[in-house]
Amino acid sequence: MSINWFKYSSPQTFYPLAGKMTPWFNWIAGILAVVGLYWGFFETPHILSEQKQYYRILFVHVPAAWMSMWLYLMMVGWAVVGLIFNTRLSFMMAASIAPSGAIFTFLTLWTGAFWGQTSWGTWWDWDPRMTSELILLFLYVGYMALQSAIDDTRRADRASALLALVGAICIPIIYWSVNCPDPNECTALHQQSSMSAVEPNIRIAWLIMVFSFWMYAFAIAFMRVRNVILERERNAAWVTELVGRKK
Amino acid sequence: MSGKSTMLRTFRVIVMRDLTLAMRRRTDLLTTLFFFIIVVSLFPLGVGTEKAILRQIAPGIAWVAALLASMLALERLFAGDFQDGTLEQMLLAPQPLSVLVLAKVVAHWLLTGLPLVLIAPLVGLQYDLSAGSLGIMMLALLIGTPTLSLVGAIGAALTLGLRGGGVLLSLLVLPLYIPVLIYGAGAVSASVTSIADTQPYLMLLTGFMIFALVLAPWATAAALRISSE
Known part of the structure; x- marks a missing residue:
């Protein structure tokens, strides 16, 4: 049996597929969020004092931070695929991922501010990781602004793809902003990444939350890409037929 | 004539052409420079004229003003050539577009970056900087502003x-x-305490410049092709 690898690379075939997959990703995201939050709140050991319970905001903060970087890489990935193969759907995916990435970046900064206020006694500090995450937010905003400022879709897609690619330099900076080779040389409020040293139950809850957010990102990106497809293909025969049938 | 020497010749021709064009319209040049001077002069009036505070905020203000001035001038980098069709000829030229772009960026830096470096002593006077710090500021601007022009392009x-x-x-x-x-x-802040501490900052700035020098003209060329197709 030969498989047609490119069957779903056209907007017409991808539109119904995305529609079918969206509820699945939504359900998985919801269930994982419930399980992850339950695990994080009730199955973690009671070794910390009452005042230290604020650490549980990390079950949102850390997954959101990971997704903010991961979604940027995904966006750049689709943008590069689009630039190389000149496929319309890739650019649509990149454009659909950007708002989710921006929201996760904002969520990271927001929850981080709460953590900072309770833990470090300040809402904001110009710690390298906070600063680079803020720059990431600016990059997302710049990407979306450039995309919407250009009327010609083809130019908008390609120009914003290039911008995303240039901005990708920020991702390794965020990653290494605390994991620098010599910790004594970096002054940061954020501690070094300590995933392997964390208590297993906390780690499980974290990972479940990361998957929940990831699935949510899939669901929302698919929903958004369906809108983008309809908007851009509005003159195509299949869209007219689809919309006409529903009326 | 070999390909390499035509490339260098084209590079030189474009730099000279852009400089000549700018010299025919000197106001553009002076506007950027005076924008920098005005922004820098605003802060002591807003923040207060206490010398200790001024010394502390001088590096940041000089750099932010340089950033803004360099950014304001960017709009003119390709706009003229785009309007009169020269840019299309550059896209069609046999020489690599990134080299032509680099030539334009070099001319742009000579017209907007270098004047900022040369005017920096004025900031030193306004903000009561020591001669050592002022030297570091000029050096940092000299290394840093080309990156601004390259990335801005x-x-x-x-x-x-x-x-x-x-x-x-x-x-x-x-x-x-x-x-x-x-x-x-x-770099400038570090120079206030000890000149010796400024080396890592200057080396990083040089690193940025080399990195931008290698990649930015190429990205700019790709962006120009996207924008003008």
Whole structure:
């Protein structure tokens, strides 16, 4: 049996597929969020004092931070695929991922501010990781602004793809902003990444939350890409037929 | 004539052409320079004229003003050539577009970056900086402003001919300027305590410049092709 690898690379075939997959990703995201939050709140050991319970905001903060970087890489990935193969759907995916990435970046900064206020006694500090995450937010905003400022879709897609690619330099900076080779040389409020040293139950809850957010990102990106497809293909025969049938 | 020497000749011709064009319209040049001077002069009036505070805020203000001045001038980098069709000829030229772009960026830096370096002593006077700090500031600006022109060229190429291009350009370019700002201002701040501490900052700035020198013209060329197809 030969498989047609490119069957779903056209907007017409991808539109119904995305529609079918969206509820699945939504359900998985919801269930994982419930399980992850339950695990994080009730199955973690009671070794910390009452005042230290604020650490549980990390079950949102850390997954959101990971997704903010991961979604940027995904966006750049689709943008590069689009630039190389000149496929319309890739650019649509990149454009659909950007708002989710921006929201996760904002969520990271927001929850981080709460953590900072309770833990470090300040809402904001110009710690390298906070600063680079803020720059990431600016990059997302710049990407979306450039995309919407250009009327010609083809130019908008390609120009914003290039911008995303240039901005990708920020991702390794965020990653290494605390994991620098010599910790004594970096002054940061954020501690070094300590995933392997964390208590297993906390780690499980974290990972479940990361998957929940990831699935949510899939669901929302698919929903958004369906809108983008309809908007851009509005003159195509299949869209007219689809919309006409529903009326 | 071999390909390499035509390339260098074209490079030189474009630099000279852009410089000549700018000399015929000197006001453009002076506007950027005076923008920098005015912004720098505003802060002591707003913050207060206490010398200790001024010394402390001088590096950041000089650099932010340099960032803004360099960004304001970016809009003109390709706009003229885009309007009169020269840019299309450059796209069609047999020489690699990135080399032509680099020539334009070099001319742009000579016209907007270098004057800022030369005017820096004025900032030193206004903000009561020591001679040592002033030297470091000039050196940091000398190494840092080419990066601003190189990176900014990408943004200028992407926003070519767009409505509201200027504001959009600032949104795209300023986040990418932040590393230069941090280490440029950091060098000057470090020089206030000890000149010896400034070396890592200057080396990082040089690193940024080399990195941008290698990749930015190439990205700008790609952006120009996207914008003008």
